[in-house]
Amino acid sequence: MVRDIVIYPDKRLKLISQEVKEFDSELHSLLEDMYDTMLSKRGVGLAAIQIGVAKRVLIINLPDENDDDALPIKSETLEIINPVFIKKEGSCKHQEGCLSIPGIYEDIERSEHIVLEYQNRYGEKKTIEDNDFLAIAIQHEIDHLDGKVFIEKLSFIKRKKFEKEWKKKFK
Numbered sequence: 001m002v003r004d005i006v007i008y009p010d011k012r013l014k015l016i017s018q019e020v021k022e023f024d025s026e027l028h029s030l031l032e033d034m035y036d037t038m039l040s041k042r043g044v045g046l047a048a049i050q051i052g053v054a055k056r057v058l059i060i061n062l063p064d065e066n067d068d069d070a071l072p073i074k075s076e077t078l079e080i081i082n083p084v085f086i087k088k089e090g091s092c093k094h095q096e097g098c099l100s101i102p103g104i105y106e107d108i109e110r111s112e113h114i115v116l117e118y119q120n121r122y123g124e125k126k127t128i129e130d131n132d133f134l135a136i137a138i139q140h141e142i143d144h145l146d147g148k149v150f151i152e153k154l155s156f157i158k159r160k161k162f163e164k165e166w167k168k169k170f171k
């Protein structure tokens with residue numbers, strides 16, 4: 001089911017999401033709703049708090065680099081629960097956007113190489129390593145679990161400019 005997306009500056013985006021303890025049907029239907037919602041907005045990633053659920057759950061489905069028109073494949077969606085960084089190294093800058101701050105795209109600095117431990121929807125422990133776009137997407141979504149959004153990483157001046165533009169947009 002497609003759910004409403006929480007839009008900045010809604011205070012829920014500042015909540016620290018809680019660890020998942022039950023890997024049950026409730027979690028699975030949350031994951032299904034997150035997928036439907038992300039797909040409906042053609043997003044590549046979504047954290048549970050973006051549909052108002054403060055749990056440490058995120059999903060990512062990166063587009064096929066070789067085919068811009070390819071539809072996302074549901075079974076290729078990465079479902080990440082209770083993530084913990086084991087390693088974060090280097091730095092890189094890429095343009096990011098966010099379904100909670102629609103229409104805004106900014107260059108953001110992140111770690112280049114990450115190793116992450118997490119659980120899947122059945123509670124099984126997994127590890128993932130990446131030094132490409134997936135690493136960026138994971139860092140963006142984990143920030144949501146910690147109550148942060150990407151525009152907080154902008155310089156003071158760019159942030160002020162953003163806030164001004166955003167206020168105009170929603171008046």
Ligand code: CO
Binds near residue numbers: 140141
């Ligand atoms: Co986001």
